[in-house]
Amino acid sequence: MRKIFPFVLALATSVGVFAQQALWSERTTWSPRVNDDKSVTFSIKAPKADKVLVTGEFVTGAAEMTKDKDGIWTYTTAPLSPELYIYNIVVDDVKIVDPSNVYQIRDTGTLFSYFIVPGDHSYNYAVNDVPHGSVTRVWYNSPVLGMKRRMSVYTPAGYEHNSERYPVIYLLHGMGGDEDAWLSLGRAAQIFDNLIANGKMKPAIVVMPNGNVDMEAAPGETKDGLITPTTDLPHTMEGSYEVAFPDIVAFVDKTYRTISDKSHRAIAGLSMGGFHSLHISKEYPDMFDYVGLFSAAINPLKANDSSVYKNFDEKLKAQFADAPKLYWIAIGDRDFLYDENVDFRKRLDRLGLKYEYTESDGGHIWRNWRDYLCKFVSLLF
Amino acid sequence: MRKIFPFVLALATSVGVFAQQALWSERTTWSPRVNDDKSVTFSIKAPKADKVLVTGEFVTGAAEMTKDKDGIWTYTTAPLSPELYIYNIVVDDVKIVDPSNVYQIRDTGTLFSYFIVPGDHSYNYAVNDVPHGSVTRVWYNSPVLGMKRRMSVYTPAGYEHNSERYPVIYLLHGMGGDEDAWLSLGRAAQIFDNLIANGKMKPAIVVMPNGNVDMEAAPGETKDGLITPTTDLPHTMEGSYEVAFPDIVAFVDKTYRTISDKSHRAIAGLSMGGFHSLHISKEYPDMFDYVGLFSAAINPLKANDSSVYKNFDEKLKAQFADAPKLYWIAIGDRDFLYDENVDFRKRLDRLGLKYEYTESDGGHIWRNWRDYLCKFVSLLF
Numbered sequence: 001m002r003k004i005f006p007f008v009l010a011l012a013t014s015v016g017v018f019a020q021q022a023l024w025s026e027r028t029t030w031s032p033r034v035n036d037d038k039s040v041t042f043s044i045k046a047p048k049a050d051k052v053l054v055t056g057e058f059v060t061g062a063a064e065m066t067k068d069k070d071g072i073w074t075y076t077t078a079p080l081s082p083e084l085y086i087y088n089i090v091v092d093d094v095k096i097v098d099p100s101n102v103y104q105i106r107d108t109g110t111l112f113s114y115f116i117v118p119g120d121h122s123y124n125y126a127v128n129d130v131p132h133g134s135v136t137r138v139w140y141n142s143p144v145l146g147m148k149r150r151m152s153v154y155t156p157a158g159y160e161h162n163s164e165r166y167p168v169i170y171l172l173h174g175m176g177g178d179e180d181a182w183l184s185l186g187r188a189a190q191i192f193d194n195l196i197a198n199g200k201m202k203p204a205i206v207v208m209p210n211g212n213v214d215m216e217a218a219p220g221e222t223k224d225g226l227i228t229p230t231t232d233l234p235h236t237m238e239g240s241y242e243v244a245f246p247d248i249v250a251f252v253d254k255t256y257r258t259i260s261d262k263s264h265r266a267i268a269g270l271s272m273g274g275f276h277s278l279h280i281s282k283e284y285p286d287m288f289d290y291v292g293l294f295s296a297a298i299n300p301l302k303a304n305d306s307s308v309y310k311n312f313d314e315k316l317k318a319q320f321a322d323a324p325k326l327y328w329i330a331i332g333d334r335d336f337l338y339d340e341n342v343d344f345r346k347r348l349d350r351l352g353l354k355y356e357y358t359e360s361d362g363g364h365i366w367r368n369w370r371d372y373l374c375k376f377v378s379l380l381f
Numbered sequence: 382m383r384k385i386f387p388f389v390l391a392l393a394t395s396v397g398v399f400a401q402q403a404l405w406s407e408r409t410t411w412s413p414r415v416n417d418d419k420s421v422t423f424s425i426k427a428p429k430a431d432k433v434l435v436t437g438e439f440v441t442g443a444a445e446m447t448k449d450k451d452g453i454w455t456y457t458t459a460p461l462s463p464e465l466y467i468y469n470i471v472v473d474d475v476k477i478v479d480p481s482n483v484y485q486i487r488d489t490g491t492l493f494s495y496f497i498v499p500g501d502h503s504y505n506y507a508v509n510d511v512p513h514g515s516v517t518r519v520w521y522n523s524p525v526l527g528m529k530r531r532m533s534v535y536t537p538a539g540y541e542h543n544s545e546r547y548p549v550i551y552l553l554h555g556m557g558g559d560e561d562a563w564l565s566l567g568r569a570a571q572i573f574d575n576l577i578a579n580g581k582m583k584p585a586i587v588v589m590p591n592g593n594v595d596m597e598a599a600p601g602e603t604k605d606g607l608i609t610p611t612t613d614l615p616h617t618m619e620g621s622y623e624v625a626f627p628d629i630v631a632f633v634d635k636t637y638r639t640i641s642d643k644s645h646r647a648i649a650g651l652s653m654g655g656f657h658s659l660h661i662s663k664e665y666p667d668m669f670d671y672v673g674l675f676s677a678a679i680n681p682l683k684a685n686d687s688s689v690y691k692n693f694d695e696k697l698k699a700q701f702a703d704a705p706k707l708y709w710i711a712i713g714d715r716d717f718l719y720d721e722n723v724d725f726r727k728r729l730d731r732l733g734l735k736y737e738y739t740e741s742d743g744g745h746i747w748r749n750w751r752d753y754l755c756k757f758v759s760l761l762f
Contacts, residue, residue, distance in 0.1 A: 030609065048431065048473040092429040096477045102492055102600065103607045106483045115607060129604045132529070136517040138541065148513070160519065160636045219483065223510045226484045226496060228411065255541045 029072055031100040032087075032115045038079040040115065042089065044099065047071025049092050056087030057367070065089075082119025083367060084187060086112035105184045108176030109229040123194065124374055125187040130197035131157030135189050137179070139217075140251035144244040149210055150217035151248070152179045154189055155256065156196055156203035165257045167381045169206045170248070170288075171373075172269025172276050174295075176231045178218035179210040182373075185366045191374055202381045204266075205256050209248050211269075211276055213240045236272060237297065239306025242279045249287065263325070266380050268292025270369045271337070275300075279308055285319040290326045292376040294369050298340045313351060320353040326379055327355040330372045332362040410453055412481040413468075413496045419460040421496065423470065425480065428452025430473050437468030438748070446470075463500025464748060465568060467493035486565045489557030490610040504575065505755055506568040511578035512538030516570050518560070520598075521632035525625040530591055531598035532629070533560045535570055536637065537577055537584035546638045548762045550587045551629070551669075552754075553650025553657050557612045559599035560591040563754075566747045572755055583762045585647075586637050590629050592650075592657055594621045618656055618678065620687025626661045630668065644706070647761050649673025651750045652718070656681075660689055666700040671707045673757040675750050679721045694732060701734040707760055708736040711753045713743040 029043040042054050042065065052073040053062040058080050065073035086105065088095050097104045098113040105112050116122050133156045139148050156166065171188065173181035182188040188206065195201035212233045216222045219229040235241070253260040267288045269277040274296020281291045300309040320327075327348075331341045348355055358375065360368050410424040423435050423446065433454040434443040439461050446454035467486065469476050478485045479494040486493050497503050514537045520529050537547065552569065554562035563569040569587065576582035593614045597603045600610040616622070634641040648669045650658040655677025662672045681690040701708075708729075712722045729736055739756065741749050 044475070046473065046475045049475070050429065091472065091475055092427065094425070094427045094430070094472055094477075094480065096475075096480055097492070099475065099477055099492070101607075102487045102490060102610060104485075104492070109483060111478070111480070111483055111485070118606075126606060127602055127604055132520040132531070134517050134519040136515050138515040139513040139538070150513070157520070221508055223508055225499075225507060226482075229483060 029100050031098055032113075034115065034117055035076070038082070038117050038119070039077050040080060040085075040117065041074055041076040042087070042098065043072055043074040044089055044091070045070070045072050046091050049073070051092060053090040054087055055090060055095075056085055057365070058085055058087075062090065080117045082117050082122035084114060084116045084122060084125045084185075084370070086114045086185070086366075088112060106229070107181075107185060108231060124191045125370060126194075127190055128194055128197075130193050132193050133157050133189060133196075134159065135183065137221075138255070140248065140255075142244050142247040144247050145213055145240070147216055150179055150221060151210065152183055152208040153252075153256070154192055154206040154208070156192065156205070158203070159205075159257075163257070165259045167202065167204045167264035167266070168252060168256075168258050169204050169290075169377065169380065170265070170267040170277075171206055171208050172211050172267070172273030173208070174269070174271030174273050175236060176229070177273070178212065178215065179208050180218050182208045186373065187370055188373065191370065192377070195374065195377060201377045204377070204381065205252070205258060207248065207252050211241055211273060212236050213244065237275055237301050238304050239279075239300070239308035241276055242283050242306075242308045245276075245280045246284065262286055263289045264381060266290035266292065266326075266377075268294065268328075268373075268376055269296070270294040270372075271364065272297055274298075281324070282312075282315045282319050283308055285315075285322065289324050290328075290380050291324050292326075292328045292372070293330070293341075294372040294376075295331050295335050295337055295364050296329070296341065296344075297337055298344045313347070316348070316353060317351060320351075323354065327353070328358070328376055328379065329355055330358040330360065330368075330375070332360050332364065332368050334361070334363040335368075336364055410481050412479050413494075415496065415498055416457070419463070419498050419500070420458050421461060421466075421498065422455055422457040423468070423479065424453055424455040425470055425472070426451070426453045427472050430454070432473060434471040435468055436471060436476075437466055438746070439466055439468075443471065461498045463498050463503035465495060465497045465503060465506045465566075465751070467495045467566075467747075469493060487610070488562075488566060489612060505572045506751060507575075508571055509575055509578075511574050513574050514538050514570060514577075515540065516564065519636070521629065521636075523625050523628040525628050526594055526621070528597055530596075531560055531602060532591065533564055533589040534633075534637070535573055535587040535589070537573065537586070539584070540586075540638070544638070546640045548583065548585045548645035548647070549633060549637075549639050550585050550671075550758065550761065551646070551648040551658075552587055552589050553592050553648070553654030554589070555650070555652030555654050556617060557610070558654070559593065559596065560589050561599050563589045567754065568751055569754065572751065573758070576755065576758060582758045585758075585762065586633070586639060588629065588633050592622055592654060593617050594625065617653060618682050619685050620660075620681070620689035622657055623660045623664050623687075623689045626657075627665065643667055644670045645762060647671035647673065647707075647757075649675060649709075649754075649757055650677070651675040651753075652745065653678055655679075662705070663693075663696045663700050664689055666696075666703065670705050671709075671757075671761050672705050673707075673709045673753070674711070674722075675753040675757075676712050676716050676718055676745050677710070677722065677725075678718055679725045694728070697729070697734060698732060701732075704735065708734070709739070709757055709760065710736055711739040711741065711749075711756070713741050713745065713749050715742070715744040716749075717745055 031043040052065040065075040274293040412424040433446040446456040655674040
């Protein structure tokens with residue numbers, strides 16, 4: 001018996017359901033369990049349920065769980081590749097996060113449970129015994145947009161106690177995302193810690209701003225309160241973010257020990273963030289020497305009269321007159337934006353502008369974006 | 382129809398359950414809904430369920446929800462006082478977070494949904510239209526413990542762009558908590574933003590370390606991976622945290638623009654954190670001029686032979702020889718640590734040592750600790 005017992009016992013015996021601080025997991029099962037062969041077992045106690053499913057990228061559609069005599073439902077996958085996986089459990093048509101797993105992620109308006117199958121490929125997504133950078137949520141002023149806005153900033157291990165200046169990566173989220181997206185589903189901080197510690201990435205400051213100019217910050221982090229997240233945000237791909245982006249760069253160069261020139265700045269993003277990276281780097285041709293388009297949306301919204309999207313070819317040529325050191329395009333072969341990216345590469349080819357291209361399997365998914373991030377940042381500076 | 386529609390439609394039509402990025406909330410109901418009279422309506426679609434309950438501080442035990450013809454269960458509370466509330470839904474004995482509410486909090490090993498009923502009392506817990514400080518997760522070195530450890534640090538609005546030095550508040554969590562606890566259930570960043578903006582708190586740096594010296598960081602943030610949170614941590618109230626605490630102060634004074642003297646340092650904590658605040662301030666009598674004990678555990682674990690807990694009266698007298706400007710004790714009248722606190726106040730009275738005492742109603746709960754935090758920080762510096 002642990003020495004701590006008397007205190008805990010006193011607390012336990014005085015606990016009503018909500019009368020005291022919650023101290024213990026109320027889990028009756030241990031889920032998920034990553035087995036030695038890298039299969040994963042999910043379990044949930046639901047004695048009264050008729051049908052329980054688990055959904056996730058590792059099953060086709062949904063897998064039916066099996067009930068034992070104690071009312072505990074279980075399902076074991078085939079051995080899985082090392083990766084971060086998200087999933088839900090569906091109990092009699094009610095889709096929930098796994099009550100036994102405290103690790104979960106919000107993606108726009110949906111909650112998922114998650115787990116990591118360990119191995120080489122997922123090493124960079126795990127917290128390992130390496131020096132850790134700092135992650136800050138900080139508010140900046142955007143005079144162009146007339147609002148204070150929130151961003152996430154990663155500074156590499158050692159930043160606080162040295163006097164070095166660092167290059168900067170601007171890392172942009174997709175539609176429905178916000179300044180937290182790359183840190184949660186993207187595992188960005190873990191990726192940077194691991195790649196830097198293993199000599200695969202040059203130490204850099206990484207800035208993750210919010211690309212929805214209708215929002216000051218992620219849902220729940222603004223004066224609008226605990227709103228329902230939505231993608232119904234009109235000002236995302238119509239030019240205002242591109243116009244306002246220099247406010248972000250100015251704040252970062254003022255606030256952090258940056259090397260504030262083109263050859264020490266990268267911009268990359270996924271989906272809508274790829275769109276933003278394309279157009280921002282084109283609008284400010286002296287700003288970024290490294291551009292990464294991950295499953296990028298390419299075309300502006302219809303009926304968009306922003307000057308940002310006019311004279312596309314001419315602006316691309318102007319950007320490439322002093323060509324970026326790296327213009328990196330990646331997409332999955334089943335991505336719904338695949339054809340749009342084929343067209344864009346043809347455009348670059350026709351204009352004689354050089355880029356690098358990586359094609360992976362799969363669709364418009366975080367598994368690809370985490371992988372693209374690892375590859376892209378290892379090519380910088 | 383919004384301009385954004387063609388892009389979203391393209392994404393929607395190509396989406397499999399997990400084949401693409403999750404873009405939409407799959408909510409079929411809108412829950413919880415705070416009504417005009419400050420009653421709150423919960424709802425969940427569960428057509429096949431036989432019994433659905435909602436649990437929370439606002440009901441006694443649990444309230445039965447009522448099913449309509451579409452299989453949507455609802456429950457409306459009586460009008461509630463302005464406050465942050467946590468709750469769960471129980472569908473046929475399966476306790477879950479509300480699938481329609483993306484806002485939730487982990488407390489040790491349990492997940493809760495939460496909402497805020499607006500009003501005067503909860504104003505400080507909400508994000509309001511005031512300047513926002515920054516919140517950083519940073520790792521520090523603890524030579525005494527021989528490990529790198531994670532802490533959360535709040536710096537007030539303006540910190541990044543001025544050259545002022547600030548007082549420091551060390552804010553400690555309870556058993557089962559970690560460096561995230563005061564920021565999540567404690568709403569500490571919102572409280573500081575609001576109180577500072579409204580002139581009720583002097584701008585300060587607030588340091589929220591991890592008080593479990595068996596952990597480098599919060600669950601999921603260490604090399605141990607996505608572990609099951611537990612309170613079964615032997616090294617919490619046996620003296621090692623007290624012995625190692627100067628490592629934290631040294632790091633903070635080296636890293637941030639602090640005013641590094643006793644009259645500009647406060648330490649406060651809840652439950653186990655109150656215990657730590659009591660003993661740390663006593664062990665280092667020249668370190669803190671402000672001490673806050675919120676529902677504090679007072680007594681060390683049994684059979685504890687750490688020197689930290691020996692000569693209690695003598696050490697208290699030594700601490701009060703150059704008396705703290707504020708020694709603030711608060712507890713609820715139904716707290717299971719109430720008697721221990723009565724005894725401690727008798728001890729202070731017997732020794733002739735001055736303190737301030739606040740008694741609230743209720744037990745060992747976050748509602749009290751948020752309130753104590755607001756009161757305590759308004760008395761500092």
